[in-house]
Amino acid sequence: MLETTPKAQIDAVKGTARVIDISRLSLTFETSDGPVQALSEIDLAIERGEFVSLIGPSGCGKTTLLRVIADLETPTSGAITVNGLSPSEARLERAYGYVFQAPALYPWRTIARNVALPLEIMGLSKEERKERVQRNLDLVNLIGFEKRFPWQLSGGMQQRASIARALAVDPELLLMDEPFGALDEIVRDKLNEQLLRLWNKTQKTVVFVTHSIPEAVFLSTKVVVMSPRPGRIHDIIECGFARDRTLEIRETPRFLEIANRVRNGLRQGHSYVD
């Protein structure tokens, strides 16, 4: 059963820092081959302004967990609150922006109109829409491409447009599902830096799914290592880098140490028999 825990409700009223609170959450998919446990006994708390990465091999349930937070999947048991509300209430209040693995831009809309899509649905005025589209395209360095159609942009630019679209809603919480997974390493590094600056500037809370260790360690205040069959949390690692870090920190001993701990965690959690 899903229930809003009294503690989280009080926290929300007091305006405390807890954005996501998950306890003993499990999710079982009914498939034609019988039930598959995607998530098992997940406990996770995310504070305001954190950047949390979920990392793990395929099938560890990291995307499913993100979709549960977004109310795109319904858990079988356990409790979860988003901003002190149930996920579906949070979704109805448009508490989060979601960035998918693929840009999922609508091909018949120009870049500006794609970014304006959620704003149209929210019923904002034309001036307000225009202002927000400009501001967020500026944030992701896409000024000058407003009138282009998605196919006229590179993959990296398309994904940046989809980030602008998620930010346009102006949510406190940004949920990102392997947004840079399909891009090459150089573009990915660049976008990682941009995303970090964006996070530092806007003070948003980010939950970020990835299977790249350097990406997770570089971006995150907290790395959540997950393991498959059933999907569960294996380890939670605090990173503690400065908010305005650059890619150079990847050469520091501290970075390598954390990356090693993540790698070991992934290896231990792996259930394959070699």
Added chain:
Amino acid sequence: MSTERGASFLLERLAGGSAFPILVVVGFILAIWYVGAFFMNLDLQRDKFANANQAYSMSDLIEGTMSQERPRLPAPHQIAQEIDKTVFELSPTSKRSLVYHGEVTLQATLLGFAIGSALGMLLAVMIVHAASLERSLMPWIIASQTIPIIALAPMIVVIMNQFDVTGIVPKATISAYLSFFPVTVGMVKGLRSPDPLQLDLMRTYSASRLQTFFKLRAPASVPFLFASLKVAVAASLVGAVVAEMTKSEDGGFGARLLAGSYYGQTIQIWAALFAAALCAAMLVWIVTIADRAVSKRMGYVR
């Protein structure tokens, strides 16, 4: 541009474009047609000369088979002459003018196309939004297309006549009967074409069903819709012609075909047939132009 460059440019366009291959095929068909016309009309022509006790040469025979009044297969130039006469020489108000008949057919076609497309889209929207409607409606929609329209048309005319519905409406109804089907099938496919990611996106915005329809499903269905409309507009014309064979007193290409077959006027039949085909091609072309304009605006054209 010099004339020489202009000429070579034209040749290049001819060889590279679509016109040249089409012209080759047309020439080939015309050649076969003339040979066919000669052999099909040969015995009639021989009998004619024999009855008149007239001696004839090979060239007389060829000339004769190409200029009969009621040939089994008219030669292409005979059809062209008939079209020229009935389109350009006769007054458009004359009952023998193909312009007059074409207008009658096009009116029924366009009304039928409008009704059929609207009905087709409406059915598609209903089917996509209610699974029960798909199960209950789809079998009937498919069954409707298995009934030969030529058998159904007279009944529709008679039944509507019973309710004092006459004139263009029964013909447009038969035309709509043929044209709604491709629109329904294409539009259902188009409305279901958004991928799960695009639909999830709408869910994260807490979009209503109406918003999801107008901002996602409807625009996504546009390319599918236009492909269907091209089929539907041609089917509308076929429907109108079939209806006119039942309701021939109002005129139209169908009435021309019917009258031609009563009196063995093969040239008239073929002329009406070609005029109808040209009209269908023109209608499809207009839809294609509209398709291109809309696709360009929607960024589908690269």
